[in-house]
Amino acid sequence: MRPAPTSLTPRESSGFPFTAVVGMQDLQLALILAAISPAIGGVLIRGEKGTAKSTAVRALTEVLPPVDVVPGCRFSCDPDHPDHVCPDGPHSGGRDVRPARLVELPVGATEDRVLGSLHLEKALAEGVTAYEPGLLAVAHRGLLYVDEVNLLHDHLVDVLLDAAAMGRATVERDGVSVTHPARFVLIGTMNPEEGELRPQLLDRFGLTVDVVASRDPAVRVEVMRARLAYEADPAGFTARYDGAQRELAERIVKARDLLSEVILTDAALRQIAEICASFDVDGMRADLVTARTALAHAAWSGRTVVEVDDVRAAAKLALPHRKRRNPFDAPGLDDEQLEAAIDNSTPPPDPDDDPDGPGGGGNPSDPDGEPDSPEGGGADPSDPDGGDSADPADADPADADAGDPGRDSEAAAATAGPAPAGEVVGSSEPYKARLLRVQAAGAGVAGRRSRAITDAGRVVGDRPRIGRESGRPHLLATIRSAAPHQRERRNGGPGLTVHTSDVRLAVREGREGNLVLFCVDASGSMGARKRMGEVKTAIVSLLLDAYQRRDSVGLVTFAGPAATVVLPPTGSVETAVRRLESLPTGGRTPLAEGLLQAAEVLRIAAIRDPRRRPLLVLVTDGRATHGENAFAHARRAAGWLAQQGIAAVVVDCEPHRGVRLGLAAELAADLSAEYLDLGEVAAGQLVRAVTERRAA
Known part of the structure; x- marks a missing residue:
């Protein structure tokens, strides 16, 4: 007790x-x-x-x-159950109280x-x-x-x-x-x-x-x-x-x-299991957390037996982020589905019912009775894992199922004819991107994409501090640097004397995140249903990879008289997908305006986050139909972007039927960019091209 x-x-x-x-x-x-x-x-x-x-x-x-603690223990050991390997132990007893x-x-x-x-x-x-x-x-x-x-x-x-x-x-x-x-x-x-x-x-x-x-x-x-x-x-x-x-x-x-006295009957356990199964949750942690929450809710309500209301409240809080969903679906719980799952599951028995009746799980009114649940009267607070022995931290996010590239959606299978102006064409199933790592090309912001020298990660070396530069010192390297000078510095005194010139900073190698800015042609020339569907599918596939690798993304579109920043650089890939899926097509092609708008977005992003390297992905057929000498203007804009050192990939969406003008290829040359034909963008090819370009 x-x-x-x-x-x-x-x-x-x-x-x-x-x-x-x-x-x-x-x-x-x-x-x-x-x-x-x-x-x-x-x-x-x-x-x-x-x-x-x-x-x-x-x-x-x-x-x-308040919390009872062992006096003087920096680790807040419980006086009744002190940690036997506490660095401040062994404890001599006593009890203090702190908030x-x-x-x-x-x-x-x-x-x-x-x-x-x-x-x-x-x-x-x-x-x-x-x-x-x-x-x-x-x-x-x-x-x-x-x-x-x-x-x-x-x-x-x-x-x-x-x-x-x-x-x-x-x-x-x-x-x-x-x-x-x-x-x-x-x-x-x-x-x-x-x-x-x-x-x-x-x-x-x-x-x-x-x-x-x-x-x-x-x-x-x-x-x-x-x-x-x-x-x-x-x-x-x-x-x-x-x-x-x-x-x-x-x-x-x-x-x-009261928590230790609350009874979780077999019938309540079965109800929790059926509800979790109906929401297709991963693993068993959802069941265990729901059970523990139901116990706590019953104790909060002053009850000693878990009831339907406790299970309902627990499920609403424990399941929304655990139900299986597509990568870009927002977490949430359908109340109607929850009520249906509760109605279809076995309800906990009324404490006054016959314990031997249908759905009975023992007599909760018997003070000496023990529930048959493996959790007993409550969850074991010493088990933070909830009985799950797998370590999710070891899982590689690229191994997550991102879809089968062999399956086409209705949008991609539709006629290749032009879509009416303003019509929204959806994407097909996204590709499964391979895990690709590239070598660092300088310092970058911590992420999960490519190898880089960052502020976080494992220590791979040390370097001298330059001037008043701040950073995390490498302790052992600093001591080694100061050690040869101790005889002349100590003058017979104890301790280690360290000068500013001895300080060595740690060099850390981690992963780098990138800013992938999509600049997408949404004009009438891109309005063919199949082609636009393929374009959106390719972009969504890369967005899925960015979601898994913690990149930042942005979206600029150009159609009609101007370019529009549909989504400023953000880490919310889900928002990017929603904006892309709702993107209509139609109007003229202001290609130069799109490039200049992308350059402005990247300029502002560089001010806000100068260490995050950008990559511009231009998706276009190369046509420029807005204004006089539109294509020449676009080429000048592309050349200016190349002078700024912005890495880029051009995806050519010009159809193969009829005479091909090859304008996108010329634009890629002006941009000093990687060139890809849309017909080559299958499965992970766009992702591979983007990643390889990042190493340049």
Whole structure:
């Protein structure tokens, strides 16, 4: 029997009250359930900007009960169950109480700051090896919050995946070998417009909530009234919610106590399994998370037996991001399908029913009875994996099924005749792109495409620091550089003396991401149904590869009198696909305007992100029909782009029937670009051409 929780102690509020958040019931419920049962695995909050995502997360700590810790332990060991290999152990006993912690992990944090590293001051001054804990140690038995989690660098994602899988953080670097517990409730917020989350990390979030601003004027008025009142008098506004805050905190404590007594019957387990199967989820983690969430929801509702309402609430939060879907489909759950799955599944028995009747799973009213569920009365909080032994971090995203290039859609199989002006032609099934790696051609931004010298990745060497240049020092190389000079520097004193000239910076090799800007001819000459369908299919195939490799993408189209930036450079490949699929055709061909508009987009992108190398993919038949001397103007624009050093690929969409003018080939020569005929763009050929061009 576990000890009674420490009683709540009042503490000064440090932000907007959790109970004052308006119109975010699903978000608040998900956070509360994760706090009741940390074994659920955390919460991912998706939503547009300005929807109080961060406000609600930061306010949660005010209603969480304090944590009992071993005095002086930097790793927050539980006094009743201290970690036997804690770096600060062995512990002599005692008990301290501290408030629940919310540790924020910045997206730009270094790996050393997250995992911890050698205590540099002690190493240099005292010559001893001492470990300085990182953010994972501070977050143990608390909340770890990552704002804009979808922008987190891959090397930090790998660190989080390891900690989530093992429940421990392990440091093997700079002469330090340390392992310590790192169990926390992982909470992430993200704006889907900035790009999707890496699938392996997405699966580690137990629950997900989509947050949108209410369109009800009455709700929006309440939101404004509450926020303005808080800004006018934070202390007075917070004081008005003291009673509601304390009541909520006490209810969370009671739910935690009741959790171990909640019964999950065989019938409820079967219902959860049937619901998960009906949504075609991958693996078994969805079933386990749904079961744990149902248990927590029952405890939150004050029940000792899981009921249909608990299963329904759990499924709505645990399944949206786990159901099988196409790469560019938005996550979500069909309420009608959920209700149908609940209706078709075996309902949990009423506690007053005969336990031997149909669907019975034991007598829940028997205080000595034990459920037949392998989970027993609750989930094992020591199992962060949920029983899943596979490590998703080892999976290569290029191995994901991206479709069969041999299958044609109805759009591609339709007549090759011209489509009416303004008609939208869809793409066929995207190709499966091979994993292609290219050698680095200089420094780049961290990504998953090509090898490059980046700020993140494995250390492959060191170099001297130039002037006042900042960067991550290579500790051992710096010590080696300073070592030969110690006799003349010490003058009989202890310790290591390091001068600025001794500092060596680490050279790290990682993966590079690129900006792939599509410049697409949407004029009337591209209006043949089959040809435009093939063009869109090729582009969608490359977008799928970009989605898997974490590239940025943009889309410029030209038709009629001008060019249009359909999608500025972004990490949201799903948005690019939607804009491309809805792209109509018709009008004249302002080719020069399209090239100049693409150049302007790349110029602005270079200012915002100068280290991300661009690649221009021009999809056209080479015709230019807008203005006088249109083609000559286009060639001059192409030559100017080539002078700017912009790598490019030209995909020639000129039909093979009749006389071919070869204008796209001339344009490719002016651009110093790779030239491809649309007939050659099959399966992964466009992807291969783009990737090879990146190495140039």
